Amino acid sequence: MASHRRPKPASRTRVTVLTATAAAAVAISSQAAQAAPAKQTLKSVKAQVTAIYDETEKVTEKLDGAKEKQEKLQKQVSEIQDEVAREQGELNGLQDQLGALASAQYRSGGIDESVQLLLSADPDDYLDKASTLDQLSSKQADALEQIAAKKRSLDQQKAEAATKLQELDDTRAELAKNKKEIQAKLAKATKLLNSLTAAQRASIAASNASAASRAASRVDLGDDTAATARAAEALAAGKTKIGSPYVYGASGPNSFDCSGFTSWAYAQAGVSIPRTSESQASAGTRIYSQSQLKPGDLVIFYSDYHHVGLYAGNGMVLHAPRTGESVKYESIGDMPFQFGVRI
The missing domain is CATH 3.90.1720.10 (endopeptidase domain like (from Nostoc punctiforme))
Known part of the structure; x- marks a missing residue:
């Protein structure tokens, strides 16, 4: 008579391992399903790329504006710097003339206080002392007036040059920012297009070329x-x-x-x-x-x-x-x- 034995029940350990393995498999499968991006349609990618290109064009116009501004500022800075150099040369010439006047007075018996004041670093401060001006000859007074006026003009030009140079630096920074933003947007569009199959990309190219050809050949301009x-x-x-x-x-x-x-x-x-x-x-x-x-x-x-x-x-x-x-x-x-x- 054959022996009939009941199957040996699975151990608790084995049941636990099997249960854990099954649960892990379900979890991994669920995570993979969530992680896998949904395949975008050709229509969806085209719409996104068109939107990105439209945003890029907005930034491109800002870039063009910054370029135009930079060119104008560079020209203005160059002109101001040329003017500063010219006025500095004129100021040096006036000061040389004043020095010659002082030398002549020294040779004829010494430099009086009025001429010493003429050679001071701040002619404007001297001109404020109206009582002292009475001690000057008209020639000396005219020379000092010219030097003071030229110095004021030169200081103004230098200040304007410094302002324009700062503005130029700011514009260059804006240019760099715009370029970086454009490159990022174009990279995003390229990534989207690369997510398509070769056939889909070829379809977009063919569609664009066909549309352009039709527009050029069939357009009625009246x-x-x-x-x-x-x-x-x-x-x-x-x-x-x-x-x-x-x-x-x-x-x-x-x-x-x-x-x-x-x-x-x-x-x-x-x-x-x-x-x-x-x-x-x-x-x-x-x-x-x-x-x-x-x-x-x-x-x-x-x-x-x-x-x-x-x-x-x-x-x-x-x-x-x-x-x-x-x-x-x-x-x-x-x-x-x-x-x-x-x-």
Whole structure:
């Protein structure tokens, strides 16, 4: 007769280990599920990248403004320093003349107190002593007056130079900050794009290229004419740059940001306009009605004026849109229109 034995019950230790292992497996699985990021859709990534590029353009205009300010300050500082050098030379010449006068008096019998005062370090202090001026000849008084005036002017120029140099340092710091912010935003956009598959990235590139091609070949600009000859020339120049890439801080001739494109176009017409979109917003006569816009007018977009293009006619603008895109035509209704500017 076969022996029937009941299975040996699992030990408490073994049950505990198995239970702990199962619990750990569940916990790890749960954590992995939480840690694994949800795969973003192509549409979601494109929307995020577009938003980042829009933010980048705002900072780019600040960068352009800081660059323009830096160039002006550098020129002003150079001019002031040249003036300081010139006035220092004139002051040295006046003091030499005064020294010659003192030497002549010494040779003729010694330097009196009035001439000694002429040679003092602070001629203004001497001039305040009106009673002593009576002891001076008119020639001596004139020499002292000139020295005092020149010294005041020189001190003022030096103070102005110091102020401008500090402002220049602050502007350079602002430039560095703007560049760093732009680079961080572009790096973020690149990281998002790199999270896509090669096929998805190719799809975005093909879509952008196709849109640009359609815009260039099928756009109907109507038959309206520019309000001025310079506006017509600026628009004509801008059309030759269709397809040129957007690059932050660039102002041509091979790449552009938005205000770099418009300032370059007008420069080809012999007209100098400010470098940034915010400044260009005040560069001419504002046109608030879209129906009154003429080809070549500047068109300002967004409430903070951070984007600008050229009105091309029939509700279309020619502009440098954003990073990743090129100079192209686009409907004026695609962006929040503020007003036009007639140069």
